[in-house]
Amino acid sequence: MQANEFDGNAAFAGGGFMPSQATQTAPDRPSYSSKNSDARCLTPVTVKQLKDLSKVGESGISIDGVDVNNIVLVGVISKIDNAVSDCTFRVDDGTGWVECTKWIHEHVDSVEVDVISVGMYVRVYGQFKSIQSRRPITDFNEIAHHFLECIYVHLYNTKLRPRMTNATDGMTAQPQVANSNSGNHIMGFSHQTNSTNQIRGISSMVLQYLRRPACLASEMGVSSDIVARELNVSVDKVRKTLDFLASEGLVYTTTDDHYKFTDA
């Protein structure tokens, strides 16, 4: 990838939005056998994409050739059915609606459910068969952003991934995305004047990685070695990036060499 153009792949990678590097080396494997590496992937989709997918009738769920188990949807709640053990609600994202089910096991689940009301915009995470969590949206730029992500991931999967082995003109399929400053998204800090494009790309990757639920949940944070290993970047670069992010207040150190995302 050219470092002097908008490095969309780096911007969206790391947080599990893009298929992990591991899946690109064996394109001839049947899609349903690579479940373990793709299971970490969280793919933004529109309801229309989900519907087209089930029309084809595949048993291993995949969109654009990529295994899809975990998905993100953004839409309006148009109906809620609240029962004791579960809550079923209908999410309409403008391209269609889909029924989602949230299983209520503990008190915290029912508290989550109480906040949701009809007519509210939400972002939903879950598996195609069941929904795990959702939260209400307050910054509406997220909506445009979600759909742009759907477009980006779709283009990446259909145009860039097959060309990865050649890796020469991979940038030609990049959509012309305006550099938006939407809310708390990582692209917002692109107005740093003295950071090179390369650092910016890695910063996005590192930040996205630290924003993953597993990293956020860990009290100790993540060590720079692990970040470097997971993102396939040299430890040196990662450390420099983490120092930079810490000076910007985006991450903080917990113990020696362990970092956490500042939950702003």
Next chain:
Amino acid sequence: MDTSSPAAFVNGGLLRMHVGRKVRTVIQVTRSDAGSVMGKSTDGCQLVVRGSPPAPLTSYVEVIGVAENENSIRAELWTNFGDSFDASNYDQLCQLANGELKHLFL
């Protein structure tokens, strides 16, 4: 799952392509009367939205409804989008969603 009533992302210029069909767009409110709201679309066109808006209205509001003609919409659903919204971002999305990536949406 049902995709029978999808709403196309439109801005002022794209509205004419969907006259008579369900559309969604975000406008910046310039004037609001009982029964209609006038606003600027994300690409700078003046649009009229008929219906009963929620009160109070924020600067930006998303409307989902049926396009009556190339500059007016009969709204079914209104959502306040707040006072800070990236209109150019949304505008780009409208262009992409009506171009070669239409199949992801409609």
